[in-house]
Amino acid sequence: METRWQAPSNIALVKYWGKHGMQLPANPSLSFTLKECHTVTSLKAIKGDHGFSISYDGRKKPEFAPKIKDYFLRIKNYCPWITQYQFKIDTVNTFPHSSGIASSASSMAALSACIMDFESMLTGTTVSADKTSFLARLGSGSACRSIKGSAVLWGKHIKTVDSTDLYGVDKTELLHPVFQNFQDTILLVDKGEKVVSSSVGHDLMNGHAFAKARFEQAHENLEMLKNALQEGDLDTFIRITESEALTLHAMMMTSHPYFILMKPKTLSIIEQVWAFRKETGIPLCFTLDAGANVHLLYPREHKEIVEELINNKLAQYCQNSQYICDYIGTGASKC
Numbered sequence: 001m002e003t004r005w006q007a008p009s010n011i012a013l014v015k016y017w018g019k020h021g022m023q024l025p026a027n028p029s030l031s032f033t034l035k036e037c038h039t040v041t042s043l044k045a046i047k048g049d050h051g052f053s054i055s056y057d058g059r060k061k062p063e064f065a066p067k068i069k070d071y072f073l074r075i076k077n078y079c080p081w082i083t084q085y086q087f088k089i090d091t092v093n094t095f096p097h098s099s100g101i102a103s104s105a106s107s108m109a110a111l112s113a114c115i116m117d118f119e120s121m122l123t124g125t126t127v128s129a130d131k132t133s134f135l136a137r138l139g140s141g142s143a144c145r146s147i148k149g150s151a152v153l154w155g156k157h158i159k160t161v162d163s164t165d166l167y168g169v170d171k172t173e174l175l176h177p178v179f180q181n182f183q184d185t186i187l188l189v190d191k192g193e194k195v196v197s198s199s200v201g202h203d204l205m206n207g208h209a210f211a212k213a214r215f216e217q218a219h220e221n222l223e224m225l226k227n228a229l230q231e232g233d234l235d236t237f238i239r240i241t242e243s244e245a246l247t248l249h250a251m252m253m254t255s256h257p258y259f260i261l262m263k264p265k266t267l268s269i270i271e272q273v274w275a276f277r278k279e280t281g282i283p284l285c286f287t288l289d290a291g292a293n294v295h296l297l298y299p300r301e302h303k304e305i306v307e308e309l310i311n312n313k314l315a316q317y318c319q320n321s322q323y324i325c326d327y328i329g330t331g332a333s334k335c
């Protein structure tokens with residue numbers, strides 16, 4: 001059997017930070033799915049003793065093996081047929097390899113889509129996006145938000161009936177037209193390896209002095225964000241999105257041991273974004289991942305003026321003046 005899928009990266013607006021059990025989130029999160037930043041994975045399965053080989057763009061990558069090995073171990077109970085196959089994985093990202101953009105979400109989503117495609121071939125059933133997302137979650141938590149939909153909610157949220165800790169739920173229906181074609185320009189401030197990995201960061205939320213308040217706050221922010229998405233309320237969208245980004249980093253700075261992933265240039269960009277918004281009234285805002293790069297979020301109609309701002313003022317803060325122009329996408333697809 002042979003298949004090939006592509007899956008995008010996603011950017012969380014309400015952040016997932018803290019987990020328990022088998023990749024279960026400590027609080028619900030909500031993300032926009034991206035379009036241009038994605039992973040393409042080709043998977044071959046040959047009947048035989050279970051095992052796998054992994055390459056990146058045709059070149060062997062043994063350093064990726066431990067994560068894939070864990071992934072296969074975790075999904076085995078849900079896809080027992082995999083134990084009778086030998087897999088050959090070849091994967092490639094559309095975004096620069098060391099751009100500081102985590103590829104775990106898109107790569108685990110793409111691999112899970114391939115696995116589920118095989119499962120549907122073997123069983124003659126149609127692919128369940130929920131199960132694909134479930135498997136992706138076992139590879140990397142945020143990967144479960146990269147399967148289906150432009151806005152995806154993951155984690156049990158009391159006020160969202162269909163929400164669950166087990167997989168991401170497509171919430172595209174929430175999006176007011178103002179959010180369709182929303183832009184995400186990623187300013188590459190620091191392309192190096194993170195000093196503290198996400199999994200270590202998640203663990204540090206166990207016993208964190210502010211954890212309880214933070215997890216409660218995420219529920220409230222999610223409710224406010226859902227309403228803002230539905231009503232096209234950009235002011236509330238900006239307030240929640242920026243506050244969530246800064247809270248994520250505040251949690252890092254108040255962990256024990258504490259750490260900082262932002263760089264001075266990250267702060268310079270944030271100051272410029274605030275000044276630009278005040279001056280022009282244009283609804284440009286930022287969010288941050290677990291790193292120094294800055295995601296600029298804004299409606300499509302302001303693309304030209306924001307590009308001017310980037311070229312005139314913000315590109316100087318980026319490594320080699322590099323940035324990636326992305327926008328809201330729809331999820332994984334066979335290619």
Ligand code: PMV
Binds near residue numbers: 142198
């Ligand atoms: O999926 P992980 O374990 O790499 O964690 C992702 C955490 C953040 O990107 C910081 C937030 C999020 O919700 O995506």
